[in-house]
Amino acid sequence: MIPYGHQNIDQEDIREVITALKSDWLTQGPRVLQFEKALAKYCGAKYAVAVSSGTAALHLAYLAAGLKEGDEVITTPNTFVATTNMLLAVGAKPVFCDIRLDTYNFDETKIEKLITKRTKAIAPVHFGGQPCALAEIQRIAKKHKLLVIEDACHALGASYKNKKIGGLSDMSVFSFHPVKSITTGEGGAVLTNNKKFYDQLILLRSHGIHKDENGANVMTGLGYNYRITDFQAALGLSQLKKLDKFMKQRRQIVRWYRRYLRDEKSIILPLELADCLSSWHLYVIRTKNKADRPLLRQYLLKHGVGVNFHYPAVYSQPYYQNHGYRGLKLPAEEVYHSSCITLPCFPRLKEPEIKFICKNIKEYFSK
Numbered sequence: 001m002i003p004y005g006h007q008n009i010d011q012e013d014i015r016e017v018i019t020a021l022k023s024d025w026l027t028q029g030p031r032v033l034q035f036e037k038a039l040a041k042y043c044g045a046k047y048a049v050a051v052s053s054g055t056a057a058l059h060l061a062y063l064a065a066g067l068k069e070g071d072e073v074i075t076t077p078n079t080f081v082a083t084t085n086m087l088l089a090v091g092a093k094p095v096f097c098d099i100r101l102d103t104y105n106f107d108e109t110k111i112e113k114l115i116t117k118r119t120k121a122i123a124p125v126h127f128g129g130q131p132c133a134l135a136e137i138q139r140i141a142k143k144h145k146l147l148v149i150e151d152a153c154h155a156l157g158a159s160y161k162n163k164k165i166g167g168l169s170d171m172s173v174f175s176f177h178p179v180k181s182i183t184t185g186e187g188g189a190v191l192t193n194n195k196k197f198y199d200q201l202i203l204l205r206s207h208g209i210h211k212d213e214n215g216a217n218v219m220t221g222l223g224y225n226y227r228i229t230d231f232q233a234a235l236g237l238s239q240l241k242k243l244d245k246f247m248k249q250r251r252q253i254v255r256w257y258r259r260y261l262r263d264e265k266s267i268i269l270p271l272e273l274a275d276c277l278s279s280w281h282l283y284v285i286r287t288k289n290k291a292d293r294p295l296l297r298q299y300l301l302k303h304g305v306g307v308n309f310h311y312p313a314v315y316s317q318p319y320y321q322n323h324g325y326r327g328l329k330l331p332a333e334e335v336y337h338s339s340c341i342t343l344p345c346f347p348r349l350k351e352p353e354i355k356f357i358c359k360n361i362k363e364y365f366s367k
């Protein structure tokens with residue numbers, strides 16, 4: 001089975017991890033800060049705080065933003081549940097904005113109507129690596145005095161108007177899970193240009209403890225242990241060096257898909273907006289006929305193509321249905337999640353594999 005996503009680890013990565021394992025520092029050593037500096041530099045942000053997962057990074061970003069009980073945050077239903085689960089974890093309420101049927105990101109023209117007195121932030125998710133319309137989102141946020149916290153877990157390496165995702169909003173969150181742009185096993189980070197948020201994030205990551213002027217440990221806030229280890233940071237540093245190469249490889253896969261699926265009229269291929277460079281975390285096609293979706297999925301799985309589903313609408317999950325979202329159906333989102341299929345897309349895939357996947361799609365439709 002060709003999986004939909006897979007990590008890319010080479011001998012150099014392995015050497016770097018072994019070196020870290022043999023050093024004095026398994027955790028809280030120098031490599032974490034080195035990784036954070038390299039990541040911030042790559043993305044054009046002032047600060048990065050590396051943590052134990054993307055979910056932990058979202059939790060800390062929402063806490064650092066001061067989100068609390070009763071606050072509302074406008075976001076997309078087309079995301080991994082962690083985006084909104086962590087809002088619920090801090091007591092805030094996710095407000096789902098319908099999506100666009102070209103990029104599958106939330107529709108920026110529908111955000112303003114959802115703003116209430118309780119709205120505190122907008123949380124864009126760059127679905128599949130295709131950047132959201134950040135200029136319009138920033139304009140709305142400024143006008144209504146809202147924070148912008150990006151769940152950029154799909155978008156490390158993506159650009160918006162020639163600027164890397166990661167340094168463009170109040171905070172941006174990344175994940176280093178094995179299927180993402182680069183991996184540390186588990187891992188994540190929050191990037192920001194704001195010193196106040198940075199200081200908060202550092203405290204929250206490690207029990208709310210810091211050193212006072214005499215060098216004694218004092219606890220001044222309620223924190224967690226969301227630290228990443230030094231051997232993970234070593235892997236992150238080594239992976240980061242290859243990120244641009246990974247991005248080129250993903251773009252090549254997309255060119256092959258376009259070439260071999262160009263004439264298949266029963267599906268819609270994903271697009272890239274003119275002022276954006278997608279990181280192509282996911283390659284999602286849609287069937288024009290809803291009835292084809294389950295059948296094409298089955299057909300591909302039977303033939304060894306590990307297709308996936310990104311995502312069922314978050315509001316349709318049983319937990320959300322039981323916690324205030326019953327009856328919610330956003331029209332474009334409903335169309336999207338009943339027609340989407342995620343095809344394999346990751347750096348190590350070669351042209352014969354893409355040809356094989358496309359041949360199977362065409363065979364399904366020719367029957």
Ligand SMILES: *Cc1c(COP(=O)(O)O)cnc(C)c1O
Nearest residue numbers: 053054055080082153175176177
């Ligand atoms: C992967 C992902 C997360 C969670 O990241 P983890 O590192 O797995 O905790 C959150 N949001 C989105 C959009 C993701 O794709």
